[in-house]
Amino acid sequence: MHQTELELRQDLAAAYRLASMLGWEDTLYTHFSVRMPDNDENGEPRFLINPFGFMFDEICASDLIIVDLNGNVVEGNADYNPAGFTIHSAVHMAREDAHCVIHTHTLAGMAVAACDSGLLNLNQISAEFHNRLGYHEYEGVAFNLEERQRIQASLGDNMALILKSHGLLSVGSSVADAFQIMYYLNKACEIQLAAGQMASLSPIATIPDSLADYVSSQFKKVEHERHLVWKAWKRKLDRIDPSYKD
Structure with missing residues (x-):
């Protein structure tokens, strides 16, 4: 990753604003995080995450706080949601390639998370996730840090995870x-x-x-196009409200 901290802050803030536009938010709950470009003095990763108490459509780049893997707020004047820390720190601890982690509680995501069959191969879109999607058994609200190891095992090297009876999670290099x-x-x-x-x-x-x-193999060949789509999303957001950059 070659982005500066400012670029990471602005991209993550943009993701929150876009998620609000798409109806993904769950009042103050669910979280997106991104790994900082450099590790701390102990060589451990730190990550940006939303401060608890903000709606997604309020978040600006400067509002994001930096948290280490021990749960310390390294930079910022706010706290975080403990359940969000458990889930996001679990992934950042285990997956060096997972620079960004997005977790949602959408209606459709929670509905599929409630189904024993999980995500079905019904269409071209779902086929992208064939054999690239993990499942994690529900253990209650994620306050227990011991659950991190089980989240890591459930995710494996997949690009996404369905948290049963809970919601969705995706990881990416950006x-x-x-x-x-x-x-x-x-x-x-x-x-x-x-x-x-x-x-x-x-x-x-x-x-x-x-x-x-x-079909999944076909999608793998065009993953570079995600960055073109992201630029288009940000242009759209800039036309509507560029204040996320502040």
């Missing part, structure tokens, strides 16, 4: 990657929710695993 992954994971859940509502009228057709494997 905010651009993690945001785009979450956008399409949530979209796949929305499609599944809509298809389920029509199941009484017509049987639901799934994509065979062999074809889903092929």
Whole structure:
């Protein structure tokens, strides 16, 4: 990662604002984080996360706080949500490539998280996640730091995670990657929710695993396009309200 702290702050703040526009927020809850470009004096990563008490559409780059893996606020005049720290620190501890972590409680995401079958291969969008999506068993509100090891094991080397009876999580090498992954994971859940509502009228057709494997491999070849989409998202946000950069 070659972005400066300011660029990371502005990208993460943009992700919060866009998430609000898309209806992903859950009042003060759920969190996005991004790893700082340098480690602390002990060689441990630190990460930017939202201060507890802010709605997503309020967050500016300067509002974000820096937290270390021990739960210390290194920079900033606010606290964080303990459950958010457990989840995000777990990923940043284990996945050096997971620079950005996005966690949501959307209606569609929570609906699929409540299904034993998980995400089905119903469409081209969901096929991108075939064999690239982990599942984590529900253990209650994530206040227990011991759960971090189990979250890490559940995520493995996948690009996303469904937290059962809870919500969705995506990881990426940048905010651009993690945001785009979450956008399409949530979209796949929305499609599944809509298809389920029509199941009484017509049987639901799934994509065979062999074809889903092929489609997933096709998506891997165009992952570089996520950064083009991210630039377009930020242009849209700049036209509406560029105050996220402050």
